[in-house]
Amino acid sequence: MEPIVYLNGEFVPLSQAKVSILDRGFCYGDALFETMRVYSGKIFRLDLHLDRLERGAESLFLKLPETRERIEKILYQTFNRNQGADAVIRLTISRGEGIPGKLWQEDTTPALSVYVRPYISPPHEWYQNGVSVSLIPDSASKLGNLQRQIKSANYVSSILARKQAEDLKSVEGIMVNDQGEVCDGTISNIFMVKENLLSTPAINSYVLGGVTRQVVLKLAAQTGTVCKETSISADDVLQGDEVFLTNTGWEILPVTRVDGKTVGSGQPGPLTQALQREFRKCVDAEIGK
């Protein structure tokens, strides 16, 4: 069955949802997006996604076309018009159609779209055995002078880093900046464990403030695990006892090989597994299981 999407006030079949070639998201990446996970009909941490969306809109001087309450309603209305209780929802807000050649424009009508796709879980063996990642030097893109607390739709650097990673048969590329610091994955945040100390790169202009990252930091604190938000070098990651990635769709994904070298014991580590269990409890609590 063809997905039903929301576009600027209307619910239409995907094939009928069109935006202009003058749309500033298309022309310049002048847009924001959120990818959200629906568990048993409930959008996980919707508040955190909407917080990030609002922060992004403020940073880009983009006036959201709908209130937070209306956006929430639209998300659930679109979800309900599609099949399946477990899904992924993509919300995109671009600055809308612009005048060609005019780089800064504030009098546009922003375009809001929502697309829902069924959730397809990553292969089971990824969680059982961990995945391989590659460090991609000099690939982390800096979002101007903005903290990457915002989820800009400009993903060219991530796309290129992902291509390099896939060419190397890795599941994810870890973007490293020009100072040799590990930043984030192309679609994920990275954590490492060394001598029972959990650490993750601090949010800065290279590191996206992921929702799952935020949830994991909270779960770690609640379970008495110290986590440092700090600068991590590529060498540090190679010396880690455990490494894992976080992303809305992957949740907590163990990494057991970095650049072909085995991480720790070569199996998902105990702290990674403990956090995975806590994350699952958190989802169950959210959906009232």
Ligand SMILES: Cc1ncc(COP(=O)(O)O)c(C=O)c1O
């Ligand atoms: C560059 C980057 N870092 C981190 C993440 C993880 O964010 P979240 O946990 O909100 O899915 C994403 C998600 O797509 C991302 O694109």
